[in-house]
Amino acid sequence: MxxxxxxxxxxxxxxxxxxxxxxxxxxxxxxxxxxxxxxxxxxxxxxxxxxxxxxxxxxxxxxxxxxxxxxxxxxxxxxTPDTTYRFVGQAPSNLSERPIIIGMGPCGLFVGLILAQMGFKPLILERGKEVRERTKDTFGLWRKRVFNPESNVQFGEGGAGTFSDGKLYTQIKDPNHYGRKVLTEFVKAGAPAEILRVSKPHIGTFRLVSMVEQMRASIEALGGEIRFQCRVDDLAISDGQVQGVTLASGETLRSRHIVCAVGHSARDTFAMLYERGVYIEAKPFSVGLRIEHPQSLIDTCRFGAAAGHPLLGAADYKLVHHCQNGRSVYSFCMCPGGTVVAATSEAGHVVTNGMSQYSRNERNANSGIVVGITPETDYPGHPLAGIALQRQLEAHAFVLGGGTYDAPGQLVGDFLAQRPSTTFGSVLPSYTPGVHLGDLSTALPDYAITAIREALPAFGKKIKGFAMDDALLTGVETRTSSPIRIKRNGDYQSINTKGLYPAGEGAGYAGGILSAAVDGIKVAEAVALAMLRNE
CATH class of the missing domain: 3.30.70.2700 (Alpha-Beta Plaits)
Structure with a gap:
């Protein structure tokens, strides 16, 4: 071929x-x-x-x-390249130890699946609930303003990617075709086969729920074990070697091979690791707002007379602007035909994210409009300072939204004219519980507000109508990526804690479902090879 x-x-x-x-x-x-x-x-x-x-x-x-x-x-x-996935080894029948995986988002899920397929019978610890119960809790916030700090958009089976657009494409280099293995496993679990051939595959939340359940069943059928509502509160380290974990219940589990795949919102876990001496460094991330337009406007601007063609679907976009103040503003996690969702993981905070179903047929398009920030200039002095900045912005957004988990919002025309908004225009918000109109000028640092005010008209020159007066901004977007990196060496172990494998988005090594899953495969292989050497 x-x-x-x-x-x-x-x-x-x-x-x-x-x-x-x-x-x-x-x-x-x-x-x-x-x-x-x-x-x-x-x-x-x-x-x-x-x-x-x-x-x-x-x-x-x-x-x-x-x-x-x-x-x-x-x-x-x-x-034609050979994209067949080949396992790096197979566990012996008398394996003396089980690897432990903390977290069951896309990364932890694939660490567990690959290790299970190689016979290592992993133990996966997830602080949240199984995916259907977690969905009920998430809807509890969206529909009734009832928040569960351990079961929400960020925490629970499937991770943050479950409540997203389900995008399955990435810009990472993948010479070993691990991405193909990920997509193939998703199809086995019930994803449409078209994700293997379309250039920008996506699934959507409802399909992801059933897929995650099927993948869990596969891990268990291969001898893996999954425990829900098991938060890891401590890590045992002796002479630079990890020895096990302690759960919130007080139970201690022993293992010298522990994967930390906790996602970008496990702030208490990051603090615990830092206190235990695990090397952590601050890394850049971005903060901003969500913007909503009529999807029909985006379709027409991108596709012209071909808008609505079944082979094209709902149009997306990717925008970037370099501002006079030295900042870069760009679109992030664009969701065609989707909704803006409440994505907090802490009480008294408001966080936005975007989500689409497989059909992408909701009336609005939404995207994060975010500003890049760096530890050197914006949150210096401590590896966890970026988390403190996130919390500050999210707590202030809660206040601006009225203290009820409503999100603060403002029309683009009013935002650019620097006046509060009082009534919605033609673009109605998709965020639930609701949007509280007002003034977003204090929702982000001054440099970010200034940069976004410059970027929106510039984006309007690329997509006609992007800066339309009635387009709606909702705050705040703070979970674009992890604000920390748990640095690891060439064998995927922490640089100063042997046997601890930082993995995925929370550890600073991925951004999105596919890249997190690919990182999970790499880490699973590293764990397997290390355990085989020990055996």
């Missing part, structure tokens, strides 16, 4: 046109084409009047060697 990339055809092409284009691109006769499969399909909408579909194809030929030799200098015609 050979792989052709960047093959472009008109939006409404026929299958015969695709075959003819392959034949023409390779300079072969029709008889030499045995068949093809679509590895990836995306679109090129830079010219709205002539939107193209862009293919990556795996092609079977009768004269493959001759064609590859003829195109040896062409980067878009290469042998």
């Amino acid at each position: 050979l792989r052709i990339t960047e093959l472009k055809l008109p939006l409404d092409h026929t299958e015969a046109m695709l075959s003819a284009t392959i034949i023409g691109r390779l300079g072969i006769s029709p008889e030499q084409l045995n068949g093809y499969t679509i590895f990836r399909q995306g679109n090129d909408a830079r010219k709205r009047a002539a939107i193209l579909l862009v293919y990556t194809l795996d092609v079977s030929l009768s004269n493959e060697a001759e064609v590859l030799a003829r195109f040896h200098a062409d980067p878009h015609i290469l042998p």
